[in-house]
Amino acid sequence: MVPVAAAGRAVDTSRLVSICLPCMQTYQRDGWSALGDRTRRAIFERLTDRPCAVGELAHGLPVSRPAVSQHLRVLKDAGLVVDEAAGNRRIYRINPGGLAELRAELDRFWLSALTTYKTVVEQRDKEAS
Numbered sequence: 336m337v338p339v340a341a342a343g344r345a346v347d348t349s350r351l352v353s354i355c356l357p358c359m360q361t362y363q364r365d366g367w368s369a370l371g372d373r374t375r376r377a378i379f380e381r382l383t384d385r386p387c388a389v390g391e392l393a394h395g396l397p398v399s400r401p402a403v404s405q406h407l408r409v410l411k412d413a414g415l416v417v418d419e420a421a422g423n424r425r426i427y428r429i430n431p432g433g434l435a436e437l438r439a440e441l442d443r444f445w446l447s448a449l450t451t452y453k454t455v456v457e458q459r460d461k462e463a464s
């Protein structure tokens with residue numbers, strides 16, 4: 336059934352979401368955005384122990400196997416996990432390259448923060464002298 340507007344015209348439902356929620360953004364395909372979800376972080380943490388299939392990852396989580404698959408897709412799109420076929424299953428593991436990118440960003444952040452802190456402390460020492 337096609338929704339009909341008040342004037343009797345058909346409404347393009349494919350654009351309804353963007354019309355009703357013009358400021359709503361979908362997740363960005365980066366590691367930090369992907370890890371912003373609690374369930375994805377839990378899945379990612381489980382993969383730090385060892386590679387796993389979806390069924391193993393879903394065990395003990397409060398979401399279904401299809402939901403775990405969707406979360407894995409987001410993590411994969413962000414470059415944080417990779418998968419490989421093993422029979423009729425897919426085995427997921429941490430992508431070292433994606434993890435290295437996160438680490439590099441953290442290192443840049445902390446280097447900048449510590450450099451700024453050092454500058455402030457040295458400036459206070461000069462003013463106190």
